[in-house]
Amino acid sequence: MDRRARGHDEASEDIYDAKFVKGVFDRCSGRYIAFSLICSFGFTERWRRQCVELMPTPQAPNPTGYDLMAGTGEVWPHLLERFPGLGAITAVDISTGMHLRAMQRLHAHRAHKIAFIEDDVLASDLPDASADFIVSTFGLKTFNREQHARLAKLVARCLKPGGVFCMIEASDPKGWWLRPLYLFHLKVMLPLVERMFLRGARDFAMIGTYSTNFGDASHVAEMLRGEGLEVEFKRFFFGCATAVAGRKPGVFAPS
Structure with a gap:
């Protein structure tokens, strides 16, 4: 196993184990949106929009697909x-708390468009050739x-x-002259904010740990x-x- 996948604060837990990830995000769910928005200075919301803009246009007139590691559905x-004719989104996430936060507080009025599967994405039995699109925002870091x-x-x-997807x-902005400041923000400031204002020093700090371990999405692109x-x-x-974006080769066949 990747050495980076072992432990946090000298513990021996595997931070990429599905149960560990579920626990982190269940405990984070109540304050996740505000914490993410404030501590990223609003960039996470901007990057979500840019992710959707980067995705090629689905060929189906009323596309249906998956939001993997869906979190709070932001x-x-x-x-x-972007796709007002979108047929339906099936959200897949391991965290009960994140989905409840999404549907109770944010997206009740969109419930007719959203289905939910509570599962480890990698253990799910999603059907073959079932999606016109797949999207994922800020879930890659929780995998090795x-x-x-x-x-x-x-x-x-x-x-x-x-x-399309x-x-x-x-990601880790290697080569950027402000990278040391960025890493200081992830590794020092996020845990400090949590200790001071969120009565804990573990769960939100894990988001910084996952992010620095991740590197960037170039290896995902090659895979x-x-x-x-x-x-x-x-x-x-x-x-x-x-980000990684693209298309599965082949000709769209209306169902």
Whole structure:
């Protein structure tokens, strides 16, 4: 196992284990939206919008698809704004708390458009060739390299011929002259904010740990290409976020 996948604060837990990830985000769910928005200075919302803008247009007139590691569903308004004819979104997330937060507080009026599967994405049995689109915003970091390879296979398997995808993640901006300040923000400031204002020093700090461990999405791009998908890799704001977008080759066949 990747050495980076072992432990947090000298503990021996595997931070990429599905139960560990579920616990982190269940405990974070109540304050996740505000914490993410404030501590990213609003960039997470901007990057979600840019993720949807980067995704190629689905060929189906009323596309249906998956939001993987869906969290609180903050990408859904951007999807529905760009694709007003969108048929349905199936959100897949391991965290009960994040989904309840999404549907009770944010998206009750969109419930007719949203279905939910509470499951570890990598253990789910999503049907083959069932999606016109797949999107994921800020969920890649909770997987290690071996899990990313499994995710690439799932994306390739679940997309219909001609289906499209885009996934974005906070990344390590190597080469940027302000990288030390960025890493200081992730590794020092986020835990400090949590200790001072959120009565804890573990769960939100894990988001910084996951992000710095992740690196960037370039290796995910190569894995997706290895599964036969057409892939574009893109950096945002000096590499502080990176995305992969593309299409599954083939001709769209109306159902």
